[in-house]
């Protein structure tokens with residue numbers, strides 16, 4: 001059934017008229033009406049007026065249980081009171097200046113305390129910038145120009161990385177299959193002398209919540225070192241999975257770690273961490289890397305990030321994992337009940353839904369795209385906010401009751417979708 005004839009899309013248009021008007025206006029001033037592709041969907045994205053705890057409220061007055069939490073960044077949900085309190089205090093003292101501030105020391109110390117491979121850290125304003133910075137460090141250390149990453153890995157929107165996330169190699173970008181050590185070794189054997197660094201996520205995030213095999217990750221590190229390249233672990237998304245990130249749980253020691261999302265407590269952020277020897281590159285005495293940015297380590301982000309990390313305890317991570325399990329098994333039950341195919345990848349507090357019998361190579365190359373689009377919009381119609389590609393990331397403020405309500409909404413959404421498919 002076409003989108004125009006679909007009752008699911010008709011219901012969406014009916015209940016989100018103010019969002020539609022905003023979209024028409026936004027398109028006049030921004031191409032596609034947006035600056036963020038991952039926050040766009042057809043027929044138009046919702047305009048959200050406010051977020052509070054586990055809920056989002058749109059400009060038409062509809063409420064949504066947020067099961068995405070800004071693609072994992074809001075690990076404590078929206079307007080988390082301890083973060084708001086710290087930020088409010090900081091804003092009253094000013095938001096940025098071209099000198100040092102104390103909150104950056106606290107956040108850097110908290111990161112060093114939690115993440116075993118990190119002795120020092122350098123802040124940026126996004127994970128994308130963290131990738132660019134890590135790549136720069138690797139190029140300077142090795143004198144080489146290229147990178148190797150996983151096909152469908154995601155390290156932000158710098159061109160050299162973004163092409164890889166769509167499955168394409170480029171003149172600076174080599175690709176190998178995730179969880180395939182032999183493939184990584186083969187590329188490193190053939191092209192190792194050109195490769196400055198290997199970038200890997202311990203769990204593919206945008207690539208569909210695919211857990212990296214520990215032997216694979218360790219093996220790639222060894223192969224990278226053998227080739228004289230750095231091993232960069234991208235924990236922008238995965239830091240939320242363990243107090244010390246995935247590397248803590250998996251016993252991995254990368255040369256450099258990329259961070260972002262939760263270390264900003266809801267504000268724009270990124271960081272690169274590593275051992276002292278490597279990071280002396282930035283030191284004023286031996287400045288091999290000139291790294292600056294108007295808003296780097298601004299005090300507002302730093303206080304928010306420090307609270308966000310402090311409040312993410314092992315117990316709360318465990319609780320989110322338990323609720324993700326409850327959600328996942330409930331989704332399997334209701335898919336069976338509604339005779340819809342369903343396959344789910346998961347790790348920790350995240351999962352990715354595929355409305356197919358099996359899991360495709362990547363969420364960007366999937367046979368269920370049309371069905372997933374429809375299910376996403378049907379979920380919104382029933383007050384459930386998930387990623388258009390089926391990703392879910394829980395927060396610490398989501399309760400068991402919320403998950404039970406989410407399952408009711410998902411059930412109703414599946415019923416609507418099944419009715420149109422049948």
Ligand SMILES: Cc1ncc(COP(=O)(O)O)c(C=O)c1O
Nearest residue numbers: 126127128154155156205236237
């Ligand atoms: C693993 C990973 N690396 C890097 C990035 C890029 O971060 P940002 O969106 O802050 O540029 C993301 C964002 O989703 C990510 O998931």
